[in-house]
Amino acid sequence: xxxxxxxxxxxxxxxxxxxxxxxxxxxxxxxxxxxxxxxxxxxxxxxxxxxxxxxxxxxxxxxxxxxxxxxxxxxxxxxxxxxxxxxxxxxxxxxxxxxxxxxxxxxxxxxxxxxxxxxxxxxxxxxxxxxxxxxxxxxxxxxxxxxxxxxxxxxxxxxxxxxxxxxxxxxxxxxxxxxxxxxxxxxxxxxxxxxxxxxxxxxxxxxxxxxxxxxxxxxxxxxxxxxxxxxxxxxxxxxxxxxxxxxxxxxxxxxxxxxxxxxxxxxxxxxxxxx
Numbered sequence: 001x002x003x004x005x006x007x008x009x010x011x012x013x014x015x016x017x018x019x020x021x022x023x024x025x026x027x028x029x030x031x032x033x034x035x036x037x038x039x040x041x042x043x044x045x046x047x048x049x050x051x052x053x054x055x056x057x058x059x060x061x062x063x064x065x066x067x068x069x070x071x072x073x074x075x076x077x078x079x080x081x082x083x084x085x086x087x088x089x090x091x092x093x094x095x096x097x098x099x100x101x102x103x104x105x106x107x108x109x110x111x112x113x114x115x116x117x118x119x120x121x122x123x124x125x126x127x128x129x130x131x132x133x134x135x136x137x138x139x140x141x142x143x144x145x146x147x148x149x150x151x152x153x154x155x156x157x158x159x160x161x162x163x164x165x166x167x168x169x170x171x172x173x174x175x176x177x178x179x180x181x182x183x184x185x186x187x188x189x190x191x192x193x194x195x196x197x198x199x200x201x202x203x204x205x206x207x208x209x210x211x212x213x214x215x216x217x218x219x220x221x222x223x224x225x226x227x228x229x230x231x232x233x234x235x236x237x238x239x240x241x242x243x244x245x246x247x248x249x250x251x252x253x254x255x256x257x258x259x260x261x262x263x264x265x266x267x268x269x270x271x272x273x274x275x
Contacts, residue, residue, distance in 0.1 A: 004029075004120045005103045007037040009068075009089035015047035016257040017108040017236070020248070022051065023255040024111040026058040032117060034061040037097055039089045041070035053256045066096050076180065079188055082232050088191050090157070091176040094167040101165040106226075107158035109234055110211075111251050114225040119210050124163045128172065129195075130204040131155035132211035135218075136230050146186050146193050152200040157192035158228045159211040172198060214244060 006025070010018055022036065038051075048065060055061075073088045089096075090105060097103055104120060106112075124130050133139070134156035143154050167173070179194050180187075187193035196203075208216050212224035221227070227244060229235055235248040252258065 002120075003033045003035050004116055005035045005037065005097075005100050007039060007093060007097065007103050007105050008108055009039045009086045009105075010043065010108055011040060011084055011086050012042045012044050012047060014084070014086075014108050015043055015051065016255075019051055019054075019255040019257045020252050021106060021108050021110060021112065022054060022061075024113065024251040025116065026054065026061065027251070027254065028112055028114055029116055030058075030060065032060065032115070035100075036061060036063040037066060037100075037103070038063065039066045039068050039093075039096065040086065041068050050256050068092075068096070077184060077187070077190060079190055082234070083190060088180075090160075090191055090195065091180075092173050093162060094164040095173055097164060098168075101163070103162050103164055105157075105160045105162055107228065109230070110158060110226055110228040111248055112226050113247065116225065119161065119206075119225060122161060122204070122206060124161060124204055125166075126202075127204040128163055128166055128170075128199040128202040130161040130206045131157065131159060132208045133205055135208065136213055136215045142188075145188075146183060146197060148197065148200060152196075153203060153205050154196050155192075155203055155205070156211055156213070156228070156230070157189075157195050158230065159226055160195070161206075166202075 008018055008021070018038065025034065043065060051063065068089050070085065073085050076085060076088050078085060093103060093105065102124070104116070122130050132155060134154050136156065139154040143150070143152065148154065175198050176194055179198050183194065183197060208219050209223050209225050212219055212221065212227050213230045221244065227247065229244070229248070235245040
């Protein structure tokens with residue numbers, strides 16, 4: 001059986017959110033097997049041990065931790081306070097995961113709510129990647145600001161199926177770094193912009209069910225495979241519980257990071273998250 005390879009780029013503070021993502025994947029994909037790659041410069045042994053406890057319940061995955069030298073990215077811009085420097089690690093995925101020809105990159109501000117098999121099996125042989133168009137702001141106007149043409153699509157970079165083989169063949173990592181320098185005074189969305197600029201015309205646009213956001217009015221939430229909590233309003237930052245946040249906490253309370261004190265437990269009972 002073909003294993004699904006998934007990678008994440010995090011710092012130690014985001015390990016708990018990674019725990020929720022992994023839980024959501026494993027709960028909804030019991031027939032699949034996974035290789036998880038975690039790129040980090042500072043993830044602690046404590047957090048590795050917590051994440052590894054998932055193996056007690058799920059036997060269908062391996063997890064690999066890849067240390068990244070953060071200094072390589074120390075001069076890169078951070079324009080948005082809820083995005084960390086680790087997001088730039090995506091530039092070197094093809095180099096640091098050399099044995100994989102394909103990998104699914106996921107942000108950790110999302111949950112997987114269905115089977116990933118169909119997404120993984122999308123044919124990207126002739127593309128650098130597959131991703132969903134960004135529906136969260138006026139991309140048509142913004143594309144002009146960063147030198148993209150009207151016929152080039154602008155994707156949201158929170159969910160990307162990368163063709164690592166093709167990225168290596170065309171030395172895309174070097175092009176990322178060059179474009180990062182060239183466009184550093186124009187880009188607002190950091191590496192997302194650089195990925196769009198560098199891979200343009202070699203990006204396969206896929207259905208938004210694979211990167212569903214609250215701004216997507218074209219799809220039903222119940223059909224979404226991946227639900228992405230874009231923007232500053234993360235589900236862990238607010239006590240309000242709409243349906244999407246309730247779904248997030250459904251996975252949170254099943255994750256290895258559940259530490260319910262009496263106050264949190266009362267809240268979860270009130271909002272019907274624990275029966």
